[in-house]
Amino acid sequence: MRKICVAGNWKMNKDLNEAVSLISELKKTLENQTINADVIICPPAIALETSKTLIEGTAIQLGAQNMHFADSGAYTGELSASMLKSVGCKYVILGHSERRTIFGESNEVINKKVKKALADGVDPIFCIGETLEERESGVMQKVIEEQVRKGLAEVTVEELGKVIVAYEPVWAIGTGKTASPEQAQEVHAFIRGLLKEMYSEEAAEKVIIQYGGSVKPGNADKLLSQKDIDGALVGGACLDAESFFGIIKAAK
Numbered sequence: 557m558r559k560i561c562v563a564g565n566w567k568m569n570k571d572l573n574e575a576v577s578l579i580s581e582l583k584k585t586l587e588n589q590t591i592n593a594d595v596i597i598c599p600p601a602i603a604l605e606t607s608k609t610l611i612e613g614t615a616i617q618l619g620a621q622n623m624h625f626a627d628s629g630a631y632t633g634e635l636s637a638s639m640l641k642s643v644g645c646k647y648v649i650l651g652h653s654e655r656r657t658i659f660g661e662s663n664e665v666i667n668k669k670v671k672k673a674l675a676d677g678v679d680p681i682f683c684i685g686e687t688l689e690e691r692e693s694g695v696m697q698k699v700i701e702e703q704v705r706k707g708l709a710e711v712t713v714e715e716l717g718k719v720i721v722a723y724e725p726v727w728a729i730g731t732g733k734t735a736s737p738e739q740a741q742e743v744h745a746f747i748r749g750l751l752k753e754m755y756s757e758e759a760a761e762k763v764i765i766q767y768g769g770s771v772k773p774g775n776a777d778k779l780l781s782q783k784d785i786d787g788a789l790v791g792g793a794c795l796d797a798e799s800f801f802g803i804i805k806a807a808k
């Protein structure tokens with residue numbers, strides 16, 4: 557049985573004071589509640605260290621939103637996996653569609669990041685997903701297959717056990733349009749089938765595959781009850797403690 561995992565991707569939102577307030581509210585909201593999900597927050601880098609202190613002793617875990625694939629060196633503005641680890645990050649989001657489109661990250665770059673994160677002990681939340689054009693022109697499966705095969709190239713079966721896959725159709729991110737639970741399930745099953753081919757049935761059955769793209773308290777229940785949807789990667793709705801909790805509690 558896979559445990560539901562809900563991660564909040566804050567993106568470039570909340571300064572340090574606002575991050576402290578949101579985490580305090582989230583802690584208050586989650587207190588004394590039965591939570592059937594793993595909960596991860598991914599605040600901006602400036603708030604990681606403080607967030608780690610604030611979530612100490614709670615069930616909330618910490619993730620970053622990006623990293624570089626090198627160990628260290630002359631990469632102005634970048635952060636390494638070991639730096640993220642040193643401030644308490646257990647996870648890092650990699651290959652988010654905003655990184656792919658706005659910052660030009662290729663499948664090859666994302667693969668380097670995935671391998672480096674795994675080597676340095678930070679678990680990747682590995683994002684994939686098609687654009688509306690790709691879906692409508694019938695190349696969705698081809699695009700997703702390429703993202704999975706290239707992004708996870710040289711990742712071993714043991715390492716796969718540490719990877720969370722996040723399927724996020726680009727057309728559903730921040731748009732208010734969600735894939736229907738059936739549409740999402742179909743792609744999740746396809747991704748799991750690919751992982752079976754690339755690794756093994758046993759390994760693929762253990763992989764958490766999150767859905768992302770306009771997940772809200774109102775649609776989380778139906779999405780999370782699909783067979784191959786094991787959680788959510790939440791953008792907009794995680795910036796408010798009540799609505800993030802509304803999604804977390806959809807985990808049965």
Ligand code: PGA
Nearest residue numbers: 729730769770790791792
């Ligand atoms: P959204 O973002 O929930 O605001 O659509 C999801 C994401 O980009 O991870």
